Amino acid sequence: MPALPEGTPVPDDGALPGWVRPSPSAPDGAGRPFGVYVHVPFCSVRCGYCDFNTYTASELGGGANQAAYATTALREVDLAARVLDDAGLGSRPVSTVFFGGGTPTMLPAADLARILRGVDDTWGLADGAEVTTEANPDSVTPESLRLLADAGFTRVSFGMQSAVPHVLATLERTHDPRRVPDVVTWARDAGLDVSLDLIYGTPGESLEDWRTSLEAVLATGVDHVSAYALVVEPGTKMHAQVRRGELALPDEDDQAAKYELADDLLTEAGLGWYEVSNWARGPEHACRHNLAYWRGDDWWGIGPGAHSYVAGPAGGADAVAGIEGIEGIGHAGVRWWNVKHPRRYAALLESGASPGAGRELLTPAEARLERVLLGVRVREGLEIAALDPSRRSAVAGLVARGLVDGVAAVRDRVVLTRRGRLLADSVVRELTP
Known part of the structure; x- marks a missing residue:
């Protein structure tokens, strides 16, 4: 898994720079939406292509067990509330919550509900808030999905990746693809909106294999699909297999043909692209949490290795011009990230300290660059x-x-x-x- 970026130290109490405080004429973060990301770092098996900050039970040993994770995460919610209140940014309701990982649904539904209740009790959920959890098809039951829906979750994103057994085997995914239609039905019966996530460009995947996966997705009738090109990162098991010549990566033409096929089939089925790798049946089915990242909104990331961002008082990515004239000259936002290992993360919070590992203060030029990088990816x-x-x-x-x-x-x-x-x-x- 990749190393954390370099940065300046985060204060022990996690305090934000004084210049993020909104001016009296633009209270509450100038009205910017506020989201919460919750990273759940547990997986039953570590897939060979994955470079996310995730751990299996054998990797973690006796520390930082899953049973204690909800309590640990809620300690960071409490810390976030203090930090944002001190910065004058604590009164905004939460527009979106996203549980990612790892496999969040490795935690009992009651634990996920408890974390969400803590977020709601702390800031309040905005009317119509979107609350998503990622899940593997083999990590849910009809009962667990109903419990999540009853707790306030509105959306589930299943990591399907492929419908073809030999492709799943190369990716080291453990679920049975025949289970996917069932979990989609269970989630919809519980009242949840459903997304399916796909990966294309796996070594050994043919264009017909990819078509099979797309047709299997469309047969479920879901309203949102994500399709990502496989990127083999250094340090992963798959990267070592490619380096040794055990697996051969597809060329750029193959990747392009698969993207075009996805766009053709999804568009024909009534799902339009709204971001380079995401299609939805209508704006109401787009992932609002991810759109918040692409639009430069504020968010707090809970969990080991999670990243957070708060824009400067000029209004973030939509108003970086002229920020040089305010207090905190030269800054347009602050981004920070937590320590990676769950045991260290838990120990810091238990001691009352911030789990922040480092942070960076964005200049207007850097904020403008990020705005271009992210803004061109969305359909608007x-x-x-x-x-x-x-x-x-x-x-x-x-x-x-x-x-x-x-x-x-x-x-x-x-x-x-x-x-x-x-x-x-x-x-x-x-x-x-």
Whole structure:
């Protein structure tokens, strides 16, 4: 798993810089939405491609057990409440909550409900708040899904990855693909919105294998699908297998063909793209929590290795211009991250200290860069005025090459074409100094 980024130390009490405090004329974080992410670091098996901050029982040994995790996470909720209150940012209700991992549903539904209740008791859930948990198809039952729905969860995202047994075996996924239609039905019967997550580009996966997975997803009738290209990160088991020549990665043309097939089939079925790797049947089914990341909203990440972000008082990514004129000159936001290991994370919170491992203070230039990096990925696009003045002329060239929609550009927005989505990283490089 990757190392944490370098940064400056987080104060022992977790206090935020004084310049994040909103001005009297723009209280409560200038009205920015506030989300909570809860990282649950437990998995039954560690998949060979995974580089997330996750652990199996054998890796953790006798410490930081799952039974104590809800109590530990709620200690960080209490810490977050103190820190945000001290910064004048504590009165906003929570718009979205997302339980990720790992496999959050390895915890009993009662523990997930307890954490969510702690979030609600601390800040309150906004009307119509979205509350999502990730899950593996083999980690839920009809009863556990009903308990989650009764506790206030509104959405579940199942890690399906593939419908083809030999592809799942290469990924070291343990669930039976024949179970997926059942868990979708159980979740819907419980009143939950359902997303299925797929991975394409697994070594040995053919285009027909990928078509089989897409058709299996569409047969369930879900309203949201995520499809991510497999990225084999250094340090993973799969990376070592590729290096030894045991597995062969597909080429870029194969990846592109699979993305195009996904876009064709999903679009034909009535699911439109709203972010490069995400499709939904309508705006009401889009993942609002992830959209909050892409739009630069505030969030607090609970759990080992979790990241958090609070924008500066000028309003975050949507208002970085002119921030130099306020107190805290040169800063547009603060991002911080927790220590990675669950035992160290639990020990710090038990002692009353912040589990923060490091943080970075974003300059307006860095915030603008991130705004471009994230903003061009969503279907609504990015206003051309948000670009550095030196790069605005690049839009015409991107339109001419079929990477950016020309009609949207006339309306002063950068919106990717499908070819542009395939080359999104290249587009971003051309739009940033």
